[in-house]
């Protein structure tokens with residue numbers, strides 16, 4: 001049911017050659033390099049939310065499962081200490097199964113539509129309970145077609161590579177995540193990877209526009225069209241065609257397995273590129289890039305749509321450490337920085353971001369995943385003291 005709804009809604013969309021209306025402008029990956037607005041960046045639409053009478057913006061908060069509430073609390077505490085003009089509107093997204101279809105409660109949908117932005121903790125996907133991934137459902141419900149996943153080395157935290165600076169843009173609504181699976185006969189199942197020209201074009205245009213917008217003028221499409229000749233073949237053909245509309249952006253393509261090999265051997269050549277790819281490849285590669293800089297506790301992401309956007313960490317609900325105060329809230333915090341930047345609240349973004357990086361560089365109050373002993377709330381308190 002979900003899959004057919006997705007196909008139908010994709011088909012209804014009018015194909016457009018214009019740039020997507022909202023381009024996320026990343027402070028996290030670019031605070032020094034891209035601080036100056038350029039005419040190109042002025043062209044993109046601004047965040048549509050309005051300040052309320054108390055001078056604050058209302059943002060939907062989905063705390064999530066597992067470690068979600070703990071790391072969300074850190075964000076709330078730090079935002080409050082930093083006097084960030086944000087008012088949180090917590091919503092429940094416990095999935096409802098109606099006629100075999102996973103749906104988000106209406107109140108949550110209304111809240112995100114009203115506020116245009118949401119911050120989201122991780123959501124566990126129940127296995128074997130009839131639900132498709134709630135994350136995927138959210139991305140489809142709000143048509144969040146591009147998932148921007150930057151990954152940058154943290155000063156003071158030593159990893160095999162000192163200078164990682166990757167940006168990955170993942171198609172976020174279809175591909176291997178379409179959820180179209182069925183049993184052919186007992187012992188034989190089929191899972192369909194759905195690729196459409198419309199969704200491919202939409203994310204590819206976004207990637208090229210993004211590259212141009214942040215002056216990172218190389219786009220590389222990552223694919224496996226040698227094997228998935230029709231599906232990845234279509235994605236690649238669309239990439240080749242869209243590239244022609246962005247002559248100032250250098251473009252090439254690379255096979256996924258080769259990208260994996262090269263990026264873990266030496267990530268440096270990827271520091272000037274925007275990687276764009278179908279859904280599953282982006283899911284896997286983004287965890288791999290997180291591994292290059294110290295793990296999933298550090299990597300943020302932005303799910304971008306034309307109407308609204310949801311910011312979340314790359315990681316999941318971490319059931320192995322949930323409820324123990326061991327989680328690193330940095331990934332969700334950096335996602336909230338991306339959100340502030342998206343909303344044009346750059347001063348608050350910079351202030352909180354600097355405190356996070358200072359705390360990590362000091363290295364005295366860091367969480368266990370980074371080799372420290374601090375509990376989640378102790379790390380948050382250290383960030384607050386560095387504000």
Ligand SMILES: NC(=O)C1=CN([C@@H]2O[C@H](COP(=O)(O)OP(=O)(O)OC[C@H]3O[C@@H](n4cnc5c(N)ncnc54)[C@H](O)[C@@H]3O)[C@@H](O)[C@H]2O)C=CC1
Pocket residue numbers: 067121122123124125126135296297298312313314315316317318319320321326327328329330331369
């Ligand atoms: N966007 C989302 O909401 C995502 C949800 N999930 C869901 O999360 C659940 C658990 O998935 P897993 O495969 O265990 O992946 P996971 O990302 O939750 O955890 C993988 C490993 O990284 C560690 N880790 C993750 N975040 C951390 C943090 N902030 N601080 C310290 N350590 C951290 C965990 O302890 C675990 O050892 C599943 O139900 C999955 O479907 C998975 C990925 C993304």
Ligand SMILES: O=C(O)CCC(=O)C(=O)O
Pocket residue numbers: 123124125133134135136283314
């Ligand atoms: O929805 C899920 O269960 C997993 C999602 C995921 O891995 C991701 O967003 O990176």
Ligand SMILES: [Mg+2]
Pocket residue numbers: 283284287314
């Ligand atoms: Mg993932």
